[in-house]
Amino acid sequence: MKQNRMLWLLDRLERDPRADPLIDALRTGVRSLPLGRGRDVLHGRWLGHPVHPLMVQVPVGSWLSAAVLDLRPGRSREAGLLVGVGLAAAVPAALAGAVDWAELHREQARVGLVHALANGAAVGLYATSLAHRLGGRTGAGRTYGFLGLTAVGLGGLLGGHLAYRQASGANHAEEVPHVVRDVWHRVGGVSEFPAGQPVRRVVDDVPVLVVRESGGTVHALAERCSHLAGPLSEGTVADGCVRCPWHGSVFRLSDGWNVRGPATAPQPAFDTRIRDGHVEVRLRRNGREADGAWSGTATERAHGHAG
DSSP: OOOOHHHHHHHHHHHOOTTHHHHHHHHHHHHTSOOTTHHHHHHTTTTTSOSHHHHTHHHHHHHHHHHHHHTSTTOHHHHHHHHHHHHHHHHHHHHHHHHHHTTSOHHHHHHHHHHHHHHHHHHHHHHHHHHHHHTTOHHHHHHHHHHHHHHHHHHHHHHHIIIIISOTTSOTTTTHHHHSOSSOEEEEEGGGSOBTOOEEEEETTEEEEEEEOTTSOEEEEESBOTTTOOBGGGSEEETTEEEOTTTOOEEETTTOOEEESSOOSOOOEEEEEEETTEEEEEEOOTTOOOOSTTOSOHHHHHHTOOO
16 A cells, blocks of 8 residues: 555655754754743643644634635625734744744654744735735735635644644653553662662653652652653752753652643652662552552651551
């Protein structure tokens, strides 16, 4: 059976390195923007998933509605208004997309660049459409509008490939609760976990990050970053948090909460205890009632004093 032609072209785009120098330059530029806390807002950390797909609904919806009105006589004024609304909404949507794009893998960034170029072409075509409409050249305005909608469709196809085929923006730790058995797992002797150092262990084929604090408290999180599966065991531990070495996402060790993006989802966290000189972990599941053995403080649980 022959491969789908469209998928073949997209796979080829992922492997094509010719645009890499441009990607590196643009990535550096986006990362240098003085956005401060606004960067996490644009990533969608407050929402729990990327905000860019939500924001693009306004320009796409406006432009699609304008195309419908352009098919009806006498509705050019309303169609022009919708074109303008779409152009205004495209600016923050593009900024959110650029901030996300700057933190993608190389193959994702290649597709994302063409996605951005298609959407940029759409913005240019719609701006031209609006200019013609304002100048009374309605026919030309409609033509440029339909061309813009075609470019938007291509951009949407590439955006879908990014989201669903390449999993950009997906939670890469979502499968952990479905894979790890709901039992205590022994991951090593206490001496195998130097204080303040991240250590990687595997539980039911799932990598787990284990960190023992100098006071004895033991923390455990899913080891693959929820952003793009970066190895947290190779990251840095400071102030009760671990920082991903790939894109800088910061997670709280006590509960896996994503303190800083680009990660928009927290890390699955594990309860811990020490039994017979060995560290044991159990996935912390939502809604679990304290079973009596683990109703003490984190330090008590870490030393195995409770229960």
